[in-house]
Amino acid sequence: MPYLRILEALRSRVAGARAALLLDSQGELVVGAGDLGERERLIGAYSGITLGMALRAASRHQAGPIDHLVWRYQNGSVVICPLKDGYYLAVVLDAEACVAAGVRSAQDARLVLDAEL
Numbered sequence: 232m233p234y235l236r237i238l239e240a241l242r243s244r245v246a247g248a249r250a251a252l253l254l255d256s257q258g259e260l261v262v263g264a265g266d267l268g269e270r271e272r273l274i275g276a277y278s279g280i281t282l283g284m285a286l287r288a289a290s291r292h293q294a295g296p297i298d299h300l301v302w303r304y305q306n307g308s309v310v311i312c313p314l315k316d317g318y319y320l321a322v323v324l325d326a327e328a329c330v331a332a333g334v335r336s337a338q339d340a341r342l343v344l345d346a347e348l
Contacts, residue, residue, distance in 0.1 A: 233347055238264035241340040247328025248336075249307070253344065254279055256317030266323070275321035278302065278311045282319055299334055299341075310334050312341040315348055 238251040242265050250265035258276035260267070282300060289297050302309045310322040310333045322337045324330065 234262045234344065235264060237340055237343050237347070238262065241322065241336050244336045245322070245324070245328060245332050247325035248322055248333060249325055250275075250321075250323040251340070252321040252323070253314075254319055254321060256283075256319075261318070271323050274309055274323055278309055278321055279319055282311050282313060286313060299337060301330060301334065303330065308333065310337045312337050314341060315345050318344075318348060320344060 234253050238253060241251045242248045248265065250263055250267060250271040252263040252271065252275040253261045254275050255261055258279040260272055260275065285297055285300060289295065297313060299310055299312045305326065307326050308324040308328065308330050310324070312320040314320060320337055320341055322333050324333045
């Protein structure tokens with residue numbers, strides 16, 4: 232499965248990326264790279280709930296597709312990208328990480344993951 236290689240490459244391109252997670256539509260971890268502790272897994276799962284709500288709202292209001300969502304916190308940031316078939320990518324960043332680099336790398340990984348799914 233090439234997913235782990237893709238996620239590891241994403242983490243290596245972004246200084247401060249703690250975890251890169253591929254999750255299914257239920258928020259279950261399919262595969263991950265980096266810190267796969269309970270905190271990161273919960274961040275990924277709960278972010279998926281918010282992503283689902285945002286996707287439904289965008290569809291209902293004909294706002295167009297959502298490429299990514301970013302949450303910023305005191306201790307870091309999370310970048311979420313929807314993938315095909317209900318999967319999604321979550322990138323958990325440290326507070327010092329460059330969020331723009333995280334978004335860019337997540338978008339690059341999204342294209343490759345969508346082609347592999």
